[in-house]
Amino acid sequence: MKFKVGDTVETIDDAITGIITKISENLITVEDIDGFDLQFEAHELMISASGNSLENAVYNTDFDVVKKEKESKKRKSAPAVKPKERNAPKFEVDLHIHHLTKSSRGMTNFQMLNLQLDTARGQLEFAIRKRIPKIVFIHGVGEGVLKQELETLFSRYNNVRYYDADYKTYGLGATEVRILQNVAP
Helix, strand or coil: CCCCCCCEEEECCCCCEEEEEEECCCEEEEEECCCCEEEEEHHHEEECCCCCHHHHHHHCCCHHHHHHHHHCCCCCCCCCCCHHHHHCCCEEEECCHHHHCCCCCCCCHHHHHHHHHHHHHHHHHHHHHCCCCEEEEECCCCCCHHHHHHHHHHHCCCCEEEEECCHHHHCCCEEEEEECCCCCC
């Protein structure tokens, strides 16, 4: 909308009415009824609707500009994350043998254990390189051999702390590992 000095204008968001006294590049100075000079941007003002000036305001409106203002992208609010989910580990490694190989037929217990430990070591090294703060290793309950071997593996790292994972989520068969970022490995 084109404004000129002397036009009577109103603000769109506030109940301020006045006369334009100065127009600069981005700002329009308006003297209100009480004699105060206020500065506004052009999109914050409209010509006062009195008599036929209402018709002028309607017919002289640039509808393309109005459409663009309406279509401007609204800021999307971030989805609310519950505190439990915020602290939940994002990286899980299932060490059950049937997840690691197509068939364990012909493998000895020693070979299966080594495959599981190699997988755990590889995933832990990956998490350290990628600065992933938490990992859950799902090992199952069983006789506890894999859990003991994992604890031995984790104890070799200075920047790793480990403890039983959340019982409600994983039961007794998982270990959560926290990787400290500012400690040398």
